[in-house]
Amino acid sequence: MTWGKLLQPDLVLGNSIVNLTADILEKYQIKGLVLDVDETLVPFTATNASPELSLWVEEIKPVVSLWLASNNLSQTRIGRIADSLNLPYITGAAKPSRRKLRKAVTAMNLPVEQVAMVGDRLFTDVLAGNRLGMFTILVEPMVDAGEAVRKYPVRSFEVWVSQALGASLKIKD
Numbered sequence: 051m052t053w054g055k056l057l058q059p060d061l062v063l064g065n066s067i068v069n070l071t072a073d074i075l076e077k078y079q080i081k082g083l084v085l086d087v088d089e090t091l092v093p094f095t096a097t098n099a100s101p102e103l104s105l106w107v108e109e110i111k112p113v114v115s116l117w118l119a120s121n122n123l124s125q126t127r128i129g130r131i132a133d134s135l136n137l138p139y140i141t142g143a144a145k146p147s148r149r150k151l152r153k154a155v156t157a158m159n160l161p162v163e164q165v166a167m168v169g170d171r172l173f174t175d176v177l178a179g180n181r182l183g184m185f186t187i188l189v190e191p192m193v194d195a196g197e198a199v200r201k202y203p204v205r206s207f208e209v210w211v212s213q214a215l216g217a218s219l220k221i222k223d
């Protein structure tokens with residue numbers, strides 16, 4: 051598989067994760083979601099899930115299996131967020147490595163292509179998901195309200211490289 055294909059999300063949401071609806075998941079026949087945490091679910095500085103995110107989890111939970119998989123090594127921070135959402139989680143996932151992600155997919159007991167890796171980063175979340183044969187969804191980063199104008203140099207660089215390698219990051223619906 052080429053690098054362009056490995057970095058190609060199956061779906062570019064063009065919005066934050068709370069806009070990922072049950073209808074969209076049904077359309078792509080997705081039965082499970084492995085969710086990145088930092089800047090996918092919460093801003094880097096957040097220690098708690100927002101009420102908006104909690105509501106989204108409550109709405110989506112009856113439709114799909116959910117796991118959190120973070121590269122963050124902080125058991126305390128990620129565990130606290132996962133516990134508040136009542137979701138199983140993995141820290142130190144080392145994405146784009148497949149090893150720990152596979153654990154979440156196996157626990158769901160679903161065909162891998164019916165499980166989506168959802169994240170804000172191409173070189174970790176999307177690459178890991180594609181390497182494992184998962185459906186991959188790229189979301190816009192979750193930011194603090196006061197930080198809306200913040201720039202994402204690493205993310206922007208990844209977008210640029212991925213497009214240069216042939217990935218299309220057009221927003222689909």
Ligand SMILES: [Mg+2]
Nearest residue numbers: 086088089090
């Ligand atoms: Mg992230």
